[in-house]
Structure formats: C-alpha cells, structure tokens
Amino acid sequence: MTAATGPAVGAADRCAYALRLGDDALVLAQRLTEWSAHAPTLEEDLALENIALDLLGQARHLLTYAGAAEGQGRDEDRLAYWRDDGEFCNLQLVEQPNGDFAATMVRQWLFSTYQRLLYLALRASADPDLSAIGERGAKEAAYHLDHAANWVRRLGDGTEESHRRTEAALLGLWPFVAEMFSGDAVEARLVAAGVAVDGRALRPAFDAAVDAVLAEATLSRPEAAFTARGGRSGHHTEHLGHLLAEMQHLHRSHPGASW
Amino acid sequence: MAQEAPGEDQRAAGFQALVDADHRLEPRDWLPDRYRSMVLRQIAQHAHSEVIGMQPEGNWITRAPSLRRKAILLAKVQDEAGHGLYLYAAAETLGVAREELVARLHDGRQKYSSIFNYPTRTWADVGAIGWLVDGAAITNQLALTRTSYGPYARAMVRICREESFHQRQGFELLWALARGTEAQRRMAQDAVDRWWWPTLMMFGPPDARSPHTAQSMAWRIKRVSNDELRQRFVDMAVPQAAALGLTLPDPELRWNADRGHHDFGPIDWEEFQRVVGGDGPCNAERLRVHRAAHDDGAWVRAAAAAFAAKHRDPVAVPA
Numbered sequence: 001m002t003a004a005t006g007p008a009v010g011a012a013d014r015c016a017y018a019l020r021l022g023d024d025a026l027v028l029a030q031r032l033t034e035w036s037a038h039a040p041t042l043e044e045d046l047a048l049e050n051i052a053l054d055l056l057g058q059a060r061h062l063l064t065y066a067g068a069a070e071g072q073g074r075d076e077d078r079l080a081y082w083r084d085d086g087e088f089c090n091l092q093l094v095e096q097p098n099g100d101f102a103a104t105m106v107r108q109w110l111f112s113t114y115q116r117l118l119y120l121a122l123r124a125s126a127d128p129d130l131s132a133i134g135e136r137g138a139k140e141a142a143y144h145l146d147h148a149a150n151w152v153r154r155l156g157d158g159t160e161e162s163h164r165r166t167e168a169a170l171l172g173l174w175p176f177v178a179e180m181f182s183g184d185a186v187e188a189r190l191v192a193a194g195v196a197v198d199g200r201a202l203r204p205a206f207d208a209a210v211d212a213v214l215a216e217a218t219l220s221r222p223e224a225a226f227t228a229r230g231g232r233s234g235h236h237t238e239h240l241g242h243l244l245a246e247m248q249h250l251h252r253s254h255p256g257a258s259w
Numbered sequence: 260m261a262q263e264a265p266g267e268d269q270r271a272a273g274f275q276a277l278v279d280a281d282h283r284l285e286p287r288d289w290l291p292d293r294y295r296s297m298v299l300r301q302i303a304q305h306a307h308s309e310v311i312g313m314q315p316e317g318n319w320i321t322r323a324p325s326l327r328r329k330a331i332l333l334a335k336v337q338d339e340a341g342h343g344l345y346l347y348a349a350a351e352t353l354g355v356a357r358e359e360l361v362a363r364l365h366d367g368r369q370k371y372s373s374i375f376n377y378p379t380r381t382w383a384d385v386g387a388i389g390w391l392v393d394g395a396a397i398t399n400q401l402a403l404t405r406t407s408y409g410p411y412a413r414a415m416v417r418i419c420r421e422e423s424f425h426q427r428q429g430f431e432l433l434w435a436l437a438r439g440t441e442a443q444r445r446m447a448q449d450a451v452d453r454w455w456w457p458t459l460m461m462f463g464p465p466d467a468r469s470p471h472t473a474q475s476m477a478w479r480i481k482r483v484s485n486d487e488l489r490q491r492f493v494d495m496a497v498p499q500a501a502a503l504g505l506t507l508p509d510p511e512l513r514w515n516a517d518r519g520h521h522d523f524g525p526i527d528w529e530e531f532q533r534v535v536g537g538d539g540p541c542n543a544e545r546l547r548v549h550r551a552a553h554d555d556g557a558w559v560r561a562a563a564a565a566f567a568a569k570h571r572d573p574v575a576v577p578a
Binding site: 026030033034036037038039040041042043044045046049050052053056057059060063076077080081100101153154155157158159161162165246247249250251254256257258259 | 310313314317320321322323324325326327328329330333334336337340341343344347382432435436439440442443548549551552555556557558559560561562563565566567569570
C-alpha cells in the first residue's frame with residue numbers, strides 16, 4: 001500500500017490535494033482575521049483570532065507539503081502570495097464574506113463539521129505527513145466545531161432577532177454545502193492509493209451532525225436555492241479576488257524582498 | 260466593654276502603614292475611596308489601551324507580507340485581547356463591571372493610551388509599535404509588578420512576560436526590513452521617525468507637571484516616576500537603534516558621562532495635550548470603531564443572555 005505513495009507516484013495529485021485543504025484553511029483564516037477588534041465581545045475577539053491562528057497553522061503545513069510534493073521550489077509564501085484566484089482550490093464556502101456574526105458562525109459551523117470528519121479520516125492516510133496533519137487538525141477542528149455549534153444553538157434559540165438572522169445565514173450558505181462532498185478524479189486516484197479521504201463518504205455523518213445541532217437551535221435544514229460548484233478546480237465567486245487583492249498586495253509590491 | 264469601631268483617621272493610618280511596609284493590598288482590605296478611584300482609573304485606562312491597541316496593529320493582519328509574520332501578528336493581537344480581559348477582571352475587583360467601564364470609555368470619562376491615536380501607515384509601523392511602544396510599555400509595567408494593589412500587580416507579571424516577547428518580535432521585524440531592500444529600509448526608518456516622540460510621551464508629563472504623581476507614589480500605586488521611566492527607556496532604546504542601523508530623530512540625543520544617562524531633546528508637550536484632548540489623527544476613528552463593534556454586537560449578547568436564561572446556562576456571556 002505505501003509503495004504506491006512514493007514521491008514519484010501521484011506527486012501532482014498529492015500537491016493538488018494538499019492545496020485544496022490548505023487553501024480552505026488559509027482563506028477561512030483570512031476571513032476570520034477581518035473580525036479582529038470588531039467582535040461582539042472581547043472573549044469572541046480572542047476566540048475568532050484563536051481559530052484563525054489554528055487554521056493559518058494548518059495552511060502553512062499543507063502549503064509547505066504541497067510545494068515539496070510539487071518539487072519546483074515553491075514555499076508556503078510563494079504559493080500563498082503568487083497564485084491568482086483561478087489557481088486557488090478552496091471551497092467557495094470559505095471565501096464568502098463574513099456578513100453578520102450569525103453568518104460567520106454558521107459558515108464556521110458548517111466548515112468545521114466537515115473539516116473535523118475529513119481530518120479524522122485523514123489520520124488513516126498512508127502518507128505519514130498527511131496523517132500527522134489529520135491527527136493534529138482533527139483536535140483543532142473539534143474545538144472550532146464546539147465553539148461554532150454552541151453559538152448556532154444560542155443564536156437559533158436566543159431572541160427573535162438572532163433566530164431570524166441565523167435562519168437567513170443558513171439559507172444563504174446552504175448552497176455551498178454540496179461542494180464539500182462532490183469528489184473528483186484527483187481525489188478518487190488518491191483514495192485508491194490510500195492517501196486521501198473519500199469526501200463523498202462523509203456526507204451521512206455530516207448530515208446527522210448538522211441535523212442534531214439544528215434541532216437544538218430550533219432551525220431546520222433549508223432547501224438549496226442553487227448549487228455552488230467549481231472551487232476545487234479554481235472557479236470562484238467574485239469575493240475571492242478581493243480577499244486575495246488585500247492579502248497579496250504588500251508582498252507583491254516588493255518582488256524578491258524578504259520579510 | 261464593646262470595642263469601638265476604628266475611626267476614619269485610624270483606618271487611613273493603618274492603611275498607610277500597610278503600604279509603607281510593602282504589603283500587597285487585596286480587594287477585601289479597607290481601602291480609602293481615593294485610592295480605589297486612582298487604582299481603578301489606572302487599571303481601566305490600561306485595559307482600554309490593550310483593547311484599542313488591537314486596532315492599529317490589527318490594521319495589518321490581513322495584509323501581512325508573509326504567513327509567518329501574519330501568524331506572529333495575529334498571536335500578538337490575540338494576546339492584547341487577553342491582556343484586556345485580565346485587566347478588566349482586575350478592575351472588576353474594585354466593584355465596577357466591564358459594561359460600565361466600556362460606557363465610561365465611550366463617553367470620555369476614561370481614556371486609553373494616546374499612542375494609539377497615531378495611524379499605522381505602513382507594515383514597518385507594526386515593527387515600530389512592537390519595538391518602541393511595547394518597549395515603553397514594558398519599562399512602565401515592570402515597575403508596576405510591584406504596585407501596591409495585588410490584582411493589578413499579578414496581572415502585570417503575566418502581561419510583562421508576553422510583552423517582552425512582542426518587543427523582541429517588533430525588533431526582529433525591523434531588523435529584517437533594515438537589512439532588506441532600499442524601499443524596506445526607508446519604510447523602517449520612516450516608522451521609527453514617526454513613533455519615537457509619541458513613544459516618549461507615553462510615560463506622561465514631566466514629574467513637576469504630573470497631577471497624580473505625588474499621591475500615586477505615596478500609595479505605591481506608581482513605584483517609579485514618569486521622568487525616571489522615560490530615561491530608562493531612552494537608555495535602553497539608543498543601543499538597540501544602533502544595532503538596527505536606524506537613526507532616532509533627535510539631534511540632541513547623546514551620552515552624558517556625568518549623568519551616566521543619555522540626554523535627549525525637548526518633548527512637544529503641546530502635541531501631547533492636543534492628542535490626549537481628542538485632537539489626534541485617529542482619536543475619533545478609534546472610538547467610532549469600538550462603539551460600532553459594541554453596538555453591532557448588542558443583538559449577539561442579547562441572544563446569549565436569552566438563551567442562558569431559557570436553559571439556565573450557568574455561564575452567561577459577559578457584555
């Protein structure tokens with residue numbers, strides 16, 4: 001089994017796969033940092049920064065891994081700062097604007113529910129680096145999920161206003177859920193080699209976890225008004241370009257500089 | 260025969276004796292009202308400074324020029340939120356809730372350090388804040404680890420550890436810029452030029468004109484005077500600037516062998532008074548952002564309170 005995962009075999013696939021997971025973490029971290037000094041309580045400033053810091057750490061490991069698998073000398077910064085939006089492979093969910101606190105928490109809850117399941121399964125990867133990333137990431141994602149799900153419960157079952165805002169956030173973000181479980185040829189080849197997680201297989205556990213929280217939050221699963229697709233192959237909503245413009249501007253203004 | 264309760268004078272004398280014996284005062288001890296109000300004013304101002312200080316530095320998190328620098332800055336701003344929390348908790352031991360302290364900040368009865376009324380225009384400003392502003396803060400706070408009010412002294416011990424880390428990170432950020440491209444070096448020098456004088460003002464007016472110093476020193480709230488702390492800071496910063504290869508913007512700055520200290524030029528106290536009084540480049544913006552975040556979060560805090568009441572959640576979310 002491990003013979004199929006040697007450096008020459010599937011290197012391009014492993015690079016692509018790590019970029020997907022790394023870009024999810026990087027883009028969501030970037031979004032969460034926009035809350036800094038703007039959260040509803042000081043405790044929440046601290047929590048959102050903490051989640052962003054975990055995600056940024058995951059992104060750095062995954063981008064470094066991707067650069068090494070690719071073997072062309074691109075490090076984490078080269079990958080983060082010098083790719084255009086069409087080369088980013090994150091889910092469209094994570095690039096969605098923060099909106100109000102309900103939208104940020106619903107987005108975090110949906111993503112962390114998915115990411116925790118993904119990382120738990122990734123621990124069994126035949127690739128020791130990805131397995132280690134899964135081991136550590138699953139623990140972090142469990143904390144993020146706990147925090148976000150608690151807020152979804154509080155906001156859903158809080159006041160009339162918080163219920164209305166959370167319901168609207170859920171309706172707005174639900175179309176981005178299906179993309180997490182879409183699967184494709186890259187993933188299928190790596191699943192066959194025992195390296196990657198079969199995303200499609202995570203859906204039943206995701207649905208069960210989501211439904212349980214929704215029930216406590218006195219909310220129900222909405223119908224998706226449309227289905228977002230294409231993030232994994234570089235097709236993004238208009239929001240990602242603005243996020244990257246802000247993130248990459250200073251670095252790109254000084255080509256070749258060290259920081 | 261029943262013992263008479265001690266009179267106000269006796270209590271005050273007993274209190275002063277405890278202070279003079281370097282006894283750490285705790286919330287349960289009898290404390291003069293004026294002592295309480297002076298300590299509260301200082302802790303609250305310190306807490307507000309940590310929280311308002313998140314804005315100028317947070318201004319660069321989304322644009323940090325490397326992922327490593329982004330992680331360092333994010334962790335730093337998170338530490339500041341944490342310092343704000345310890346300090347609000349220390350202030351609350353004096354019987355004033357955080358919600359009330361925030362209200363006093365918003366209506367101008369309490370202030371934050373005036374240094375945060377200056378803008379962070381470039382990435383190098385993040386380094387200058389770390390090196391100079393945090394360096395000044397540590398100089399002040401190290402002295403405060405021996406302050407007479409226990410909860411404040413203990414908060415200072417913990418905060419100083421993290422602040423010294425921040426100062427080294429700021430120095431290292433500027434070190435990289437000073438050894439980088441010409442544009443990076445210019446950016447670093449420009450930041451130091453803009454932050455040097457406001458940093459010296461952080462220690463407050465000269466002792467002769469400091470309204471609270473005498474009482475504050477007598478009660479050992481403050482252990483070292485403004486001018487002495489300022490001198491300590493200058494003496495520390497001068498060799499560090501030389502190591503960075505950056506110039507401090509003061510033509511009168513030179514070593515005085517007789518005093519064993521650096522002499523430095525006059526501070527523009529009119530600018531200090533103007534900025535403290537509200538007429539600085541960012542005063543209005545800093546308060547506007549803080550009020551807006553507080554107001555925008557009202558429905559979230561209300562929801563948490565409503566949920567806690569419905570579910571008898573023992574942990575309610577504070578305002």
